[in-house]
Amino acid sequence: MAVKPLLIIAWGNRSRGDDAVGPLFLDAxxxxxxxxxxxxxxxxxxHQLHPELALDLVGRQRVLLADADPQAEGAFAISDVQPGSxxxxxxxxxxxxxxxAVYCELHxxxxxxxxxxxxxxxxxxxxxxxxxxxxxxxPAAVLWALGWIDAD
Amino acid sequence: xxxxxxxxxxxxxxxxxxxxxxxVEGHGKVTLLVDEHNRVQQARLHIVEFxxxxxxxxxxxxxxxxxxxxxxxxxxxxxxxxxxxxxLDAVVGARPVPPSADKLRRLMHYGQVMxxxxxxxxxxxxxxxxxxxxxxxxxxxxVGVAQAHPDIAKKGILLRKYGQEVxxxxxxxxxxxxxxxxxxxxxxxxxxxxxxxSRDVQQMIEWAEDAVALVKRLHAADVARHxxxxxxxxxxxxxxxxxxxxxxxYDGVIRVRDAAGNILLDDQDPATxxxxxxxxxxxxxxxxxxxxxxxxxxxxxxxxxxxxRVQNCNFxxxxxAERERREFVDSGHGQIIHGxxxxxxxxxIELLHAMEVMADLLHDGDLLQGxxxxxxxxxxxxxxxxxxxxGTLIHHYRVGADDLVTMCNLIVSTTHNNQAMNESVRxxxxxxxxGRDISEGLLNEIEVAIxxxxxxxxxxxxxxxxxxxxxxxxxxxxALRSRLTRHGxxxxxxx
Numbered sequence: 001m002a003v004k005p006l007l008i009i010a011w012g013n014r015s016r017g018d019d020a021v022g023p024l025f026l027d028a029x030x031x032x033x034x035x036x037x038x039x040x041x042x043x044x045x046x047h048q049l050h051p052e053l054a055l056d057l058v059g060r061q062r063v064l065l066a067d068a069d070p071q072a073e074g075a076f077a078i079s080d081v082q083p084g085s086x087x088x089x090x091x092x093x094x095x096x097x098x099x100x101a102v103y104c105e106l107h108x109x110x111x112x113x114x115x116x117x118x119x120x121x122x123x124x125x126x127x128x129x130x131x132x133x134x135x136x137x138x139p140a141a142v143l144w145a146l147g148w149i150d151a152d
Numbered sequence: 153x154x155x156x157x158x159x160x161x162x163x164x165x166x167x168x169x170x171x172x173x174x175x176v177e178g179h180g181k182v183t184l185l186v187d188e189h190n191r192v193q194q195a196r197l198h199i200v201e202f203x204x205x206x207x208x209x210x211x212x213x214x215x216x217x218x219x220x221x222x223x224x225x226x227x228x229x230x231x232x233x234x235x236x237x238x239x240l241d242a243v244v245g246a247r248p249v250p251p252s253a254d255k256l257r258r259l260m261h262y263g264q265v266m267x268x269x270x271x272x273x274x275x276x277x278x279x280x281x282x283x284x285x286x287x288x289x290x291x292x293x294x295v296g297v298a299q300a301h302p303d304i305a306k307k308g309i310l311l312r313k314y315g316q317e318v319x320x321x322x323x324x325x326x327x328x329x330x331x332x333x334x335x336x337x338x339x340x341x342x343x344x345x346x347x348x349x350s351r352d353v354q355q356m357i358e359w360a361e362d363a364v365a366l367v368k369r370l371h372a373a374d375v376a377r378h379x380x381x382x383x384x385x386x387x388x389x390x391x392x393x394x395x396x397x398x399x400x401x402y403d404g405v406i407r408v409r410d411a412a413g414n415i416l417l418d419d420q421d422p423a424t425x426x427x428x429x430x431x432x433x434x435x436x437x438x439x440x441x442x443x444x445x446x447x448x449x450x451x452x453x454x455x456x457x458x459x460x461r462v463q464n465c466n467f468x469x470x471x472x473a474e475r476e477r478r479e480f481v482d483s484g485h486g487q488i489i490h491g492x493x494x495x496x497x498x499x500x501i502e503l504l505h506a507m508e509v510m511a512d513l514l515h516d517g518d519l520l521q522g523x524x525x526x527x528x529x530x531x532x533x534x535x536x537x538x539x540x541x542x543g544t545l546i547h548h549y550r551v552g553a554d555d556l557v558t559m560c561n562l563i564v565s566t567t568h569n570n571q572a573m574n575e576s577v578r579x580x581x582x583x584x585x586x587g588r589d590i591s592e593g594l595l596n597e598i599e600v601a602i603x604x605x606x607x608x609x610x611x612x613x614x615x616x617x618x619x620x621x622x623x624x625x626x627x628x629x630x631a632l633r634s635r636l637t638r639h640g641x642x643x644x645x646x647x
Contacts, residue, residue, distance in 0.1 A: 014328075015208070015223040047229065047327050051275055051294055052313040089293035092271065098295075105298030106306060108238050127208045 003059035006041040006149060010066040011048055011102035017128040018121035020045055021068045021138065024130065026121055028142045037149050048093035054121040060112045065096050066141075068134075069118025075137035076144065083111065115148065119142060182598055184581050192585055195578040196436055196574035197570075207537075209560040214243050214551045215334055221547070222328045224562075227271075228257065230264035230319055231540035233332055235547040236557030238403070239536030240334035243551050245528025253336030258402050259513045260322035262332065265401055266360075266506040266539035267315025269458075269499050273310025273363065273564045276497050280600050281370045304366065307359045314349075314356050318510065321345035324642065336525035343583075346520060351503070353511045356470070360504040364476050367500045371483075382492030382601035384575040386453070387444070388460035389568065391539050394419065397466035399473075399505065401539040407464050408454060413488045422537035422586045425521065425546055431563070438572050442563060453571035456543025457605060458498035463488055470512070473505035492576050492604035499606075540565050541622040542606050576601040 008029065015070055023045050030043055044056065049065075057063055069077055070080035083104045084097035094102065103111040120137035185194035205224050213539045218236040222229035227235060234257055243250055279292035282301060290296070290305070294353035316326060323329020324339055331339055388411075391404035397418075406420035406428065421427060431440040432449045443452030465483065466509065468474040478499055483489065513519060536547045543565030550559035566573075580601045584594050 013223050015220065045325075045327060047223075050271070050312070051314060052309045055313055076323065085290065085293070085295055088377070089295055090276070101295050102298065102309075105295050105302070106309065126205070 001010055004040055004042045005061040007044065007056060007060045007062075007065070008041060008064040008066065008145065009046060009053065009056070011046040011047075012068050013047060015127060017123045017125045018130050018134040019030045019068050019124050020068075020130050021119040021121055021134050022066050023115075024135075025066050025138055025141055025145075028138055029145050032142055032146060033149075037108050037146070049096065049099050051094060051099070051102045053094075053099055054111075055112055057103055057114075058107065061112045062148075063112055064117055064145065065114060066117040066119060066145075067096075068121035068124075070121050072118040072120045073142035076119050078144075079116045079118070081114040081116045117145065162610060177397040182577055182581075182602075186585070189562075192578070192581045195574070197574050197577050206560040206562060209549075210557050212557050213555050214240050214549070214556070214557055217549070217557060218332055218334065219328060219330055219563075227262065228268055228540050228542070229303070229328060230260060230323065231538060231545050232547070233323070233329070234261050234264075234402075235536045235538045235545050236549075237332040237334060237536070238538060239534040239547045239549055240551075241336075241536075242531040242534035243549075244335040244526075245345065246335040246526040247528060248526070249336040250523040250526050252340065252518040253332075253524050253526075255513055255518050256337045256339075256341065256373050256524075257332055257515055259341070259510060259519065260319060261402050262509045262513075263315045263318025263322065265315075265539075265541050266503055266510070267312045267319070268309040268504070268606075269503040270308055270315065270363075272541075273367070273496060273499055273503070274305065274312070276606070277602060278308070278366075280596070280603075281367075281493075281496065285596050285600055289592065292596075293323065304562065305573045307362060311356060311359055311363070314352060317345075318349060321349060333525070335527055336523075338524060340357065340521060340524065343520065349510075350514050353514055354508070357504070357507045357511060359622075360500075360507040361472060364497075364500045364504050367497045368479075371497060378493045379489075379491045380412055381597075382576040382580050382604060383490050384455075384492070384558050384572060384579050385488070385490045386410055386455040386460075386572050386575070387416065388464045388488075389444075389454045389456050390461040390464045390544060391422070391463050392418075393469070398464040398469045399461060399467070399502075401461075401502075401506075403538070406537075406544075409464055409488075411488060411490065413463070422546070423535045425535065425537065425548075425563075429563070431567075437570075440540070440567055441570050442568050454568070455572040456568040457495065457541075458502050459489070459495040460543065461539060462498040462501055467503070468505050470505050470508035472508055473501050476501045476504060492601050495604045495606075501620070530564040542566060543568050566605070569605045573602055573605050573607060576604070 008026065010022035010026040014020040014023050022122040026043050026045050033041065039147045046053070065081065081096045081100060083100035085101050086095055086098055088095040088098045096114070100111045100114060119141055120134050122133055156268060162228045182195070182197055184192055187193050209217060209220060217240060218233050221232040224232050241247065275294045279297055282297060283292055294305060319329065320326045321341055323331035324547045331337055388409045392407045393397065393400040394405045397407065406417065406422055408417040410416050417428065428444060429442050430445045431442045432446050433440055441449065441453065444454065445452070462477055468477045480501060533550045539546050545565055546563040548561040549557055552558045567614065577598055580598050584597050
């Protein structure tokens with residue numbers, strides 16, 4: 001089966017306040033996809049980034065990673081991700097650059113272009129609902145992501 | 153209290169802190185107190201954060217719990233999913249669940265154990281073992297393994313990927329699935345998933361055997377180091393299969409052996425765990441210390457997990473893993489094996505066993521058809537025990553007539569191992585610390601001893617954290633004497 005050209009991975013814990021905004025973003029994006037967009041994009045929800053996700057990147061034209069970002073000013077922040085080794089390589093969960101570093105070593109080539117979408121986030125309390133500010137910021141992020149899907 | 157847990161006269165001692173510990177899930181630190189002769193007088197593994205998951209669960213409808221508890225941990229959510237389901241089976245009177253549900257849960261569980269063991273060994277432990285404890289820190293990670301040993305790294309990632317596919321196929325989602333429910337399962341294995349998993353299973357078994365061979369080669373290359381490093385004689389607690397005492401990871405009876413291998417307790421119904429185990433609270437850490445009631449807190453502590461399980465059982469019921477178990481046991485020359493690094497060998501034997509179990513299950517038609525749930529007279533109190541990748545996992549609930557959870561008690565694997573981990577830290581510190589300065593090598597050796605247990609401090613204390621490593625030397629007045637920091641890019645900086 002052919003791999004869809006676009007991949008969007010969002011991660012976080014739905015029970016930890018604004019850590020849920022990644023999965024909630026993915027839910028909202030899934031509902032907003034048009035019939036033309038759906039066949040071109042895979043949506044993956046994760047609790048955190050794992051090394052085997054490097055296999056999911058294979059064959060993609062572009063990849064979007066979405067995570068709660070307490071440093072994001074405004075509704076969201078956009079940045080390109082480059083492969084890089086960091087302390088997360090010595091933990092159970094990888095950073096986005098470390099995931100790409102695993103990809104490089106595993107496949108012997110550079111990964112597809114990867115963009116990080118940092119979603120507005122403020123609080124991460126266990127059992128707390130997402131903050132009003134983070135929830136209100138989601139539609140703008142979804143709108144941006146719909147444009148990212150169509151940007152060829 | 154055990155030797156080196158609390159110094160007799162801590163006032164005049166120098167304090168050394170390793171904070172936090174890398175390559176474990178969660179946030180902990182180690183402190184050492186040394187006397188004027190630079191001998192270690194006290195060594196403790198502290199857990200520095202706490203989040204109350206039990207309170208989080210209370211007040212929830214019971215049917216939500218198997219899904220909610222998966223959010224305790226990003227590492228072994230399936231173990232919590234299944235332990236909660238097993239417990240809550242009693243609430244709906246499903247004793248037992250139908251055969252198809254039992255086999256689907258087993259497939260899910262062994263997939264989880266396999267992928268977790270693969271992550272730990274290939275991603276976190278193998279860099280130390282392949283390159284040595286003193287190798288350049290920037291190299292001691294999965295990228296370093298992929299550069300130097302691409303075949304090993306690739307097999308590790310593909311083994312883990314296979315386990316994740318098993319979880320997706322049985323739980324319905326890659327993460328936080330809903331496949332297991334109180335009373336059974338809510339989905340059969342789909343034919344296309346059965347075909348996918350069956351296609352690759354033999355390859356995975358071969359790679360699992362390669363993993364055992366690799367850990368044996370590493371052991372053989374430095375037998376003395378592997379046998380003595382972090383050696384802590386400990387009692388061993390695990391589930392075993394009722395009747396024949398075989399290795400059993402999904403459902404069984406509790407057995408305890410002493411450090412010499414003599415059986416202390418056997419055939420204990422896991423539902424009686426409160427009669428067997430009590431938890432001690434200590435003021436210097438948030439993680440509790442379970443112990444056997446019959447022996448008390450000083451003598452009653454024990455080890456759980458692969459090293460305990462592989463030696464607690466009478467045999468392993470799958471042929472390849474049993475062959476490997478015999479070789480492992482024989483390497484002890486009649487003695488129980490307690491070295492921390494032997495845990496990796498035991499872990500890979502379990503990984504192979506898990507693959508064999510999955511291969512057998514994939515031949516069983518009950519995965520594809522059959523009744524999925526059962527029901528019967530309702531119980532208000534329920535206990536589910538499972539062997540999670542890191543060891544015995546206990547879920548205990550009370551559910552009111554309004555279907556809401558009124559009590560929740562969780563004892564996770566890492567909590568069972570709390571004392572054993574502390575003892576391993578003490579063993580390494582006493583042997584390796586020269587009392588004068590914290591070297592990068594010592595720092596990593598203490599971490600290696602802790603990591604052998606594959607602790608999930610997130611589960612144990614319900615905290616999350618990931619930071620660069622920092623070691624502080626503090627004098628008795630509290631003043632910072634020196635600091636060793638390992639930055640995120642692997643650089644060391646001494647201040």
